[in-house]
Amino acid sequence: MKKFFSAFLLIVYSTAGAWAQEQVTKIKENAFKAGEQITYKLRYGFLSAAETVIKVEDSPLKFDGHSALHINAQAKTVGTFNFLFNVKNEYHSYIDPVTLLPYYYSETRKEAKYRHSDKVTFDHSKNIITADKGQFPFTGDVFDFLSCYYYARNIDITGLKIGEVLTLRYFLEDGIHALTITYLGKEQVKCGLGTFNCLKFSPTIIPGRIFKKNSKLYLWITDDKNRIPIKANVEIIVGSLTMDLTQASGLKYPLNPVKK
Template sequence: MNVITKITSLLLALALFQPSLWAQEKNFPFTYGEELNFEVSYGWFNLADAKMVIAKNPEKIEDKEHFKIDVYGKTKGAATIFGRVNDNWGTIWSKETKLPSRSYRHIEEGRYRKHEKVYFDHQEKKAVMELYDRENKNLEKVQEFDLPGSVQDIVSGFYYLRTLDLSKMNKGQSVNIKGFFDKEIYNIKLIYEGQEKIKTDLGEVDTYIFSPQIPKNKLFRGEYPVTVWVTQDQNKIPVKIKANLFLGSLNLDLKSAKGLRY
């Protein structure tokens, strides 16, 4: 994958992986059929569109209701010259446990392809990953991984954050969380930065601000290069994500929202 393709993909992923450990609210701030649409930009250039969608009907696993949640990212315009991205991350997330039962990724980035499914067994602390061929037709490999306990996947983590009572946090408060992604366990430190009123395509909104600690790499600048703004209303939706790169910054801005619970 080239640099532009890789940065765009990473930003879309980091925007989602934001779980936490504060006291939970009883009711979900989202419901079936919710759809959030974003635009990814670099300076004046619009690079990609992203979409977060909850299926209109529940998914049943062992008679238990689950949310089926999909996230799509697709490059557009001049960005496709550097490498076309057409990704789909998904989770089948239990309403009862607020943990993923399954996750999946269908990745198309330039010539690179990856199709995988992960089955979680939180009681046995195991995850089984199935890898498929380029056309997503034939099973090629099965791997089993030990888990350190209950984990979120790259999509479910963000929706878990939205179930928490964010109003009780203090500026500077941090937690360490665990997630399973791409065959590895990640320990992410999440910092609450306070509150801010910002202008968006949906109007002025009051937001909570978060900064995840990102491992040192060649793409991002600083120890906390990514900032996420989440609305203070009952829906708690992300309206803006900013990533500071070594040259300039990449932004992901909410353009429309429908099917909101409140």
């Protein structure tokens, strides 16, 4: 259970990046801007379990003379769960404001007694990723999971068909990993900020100590110019987990909840 919450957050962030493939095209104008801040609450059944806050800001740092956007995500347990298995994780990604490819990524994870940190540099000219555990060659577009999340929001999905399966690639800890996701169509879904018209996805998850053999993870993303994930749900061995959007500010476009 010590990696429980960060694993779920990682799946949700990474799932958003499933559009980041060669068969799709990035829109010209970014769907977000510096100053955006979004907050999610993670619930175990009816209990509040954790909170994650993601911010985007202009970075004073430059990479090979190029400007960058800084994405910062912080995740922590709340309430009773602080006493059961305290989690306090922080992630940083510095990305090119035009291509949205990552320059640099770092993470610090504190989950009960477990500790992990990493610093990752992406050299897209030499196709080399340098991390604490060594160097890793790559081809094509490879992201960290935060940059993947923001790149995904800028993909033209007009040609996406129900049942289509996509695959993403992202670097984490000791290598480049893949995750597949299926597009399931459109639904109206309620979150902490109202009811929204959404695109529904289901990524593949691996059964184990957390997930059931037949567990399904579902993710709903606003079907508008913001493309914000507003809800995720998955059944686990005992009960279920739900991630819910509870706050959004500094958005490039107004949120568009369905009017009742």
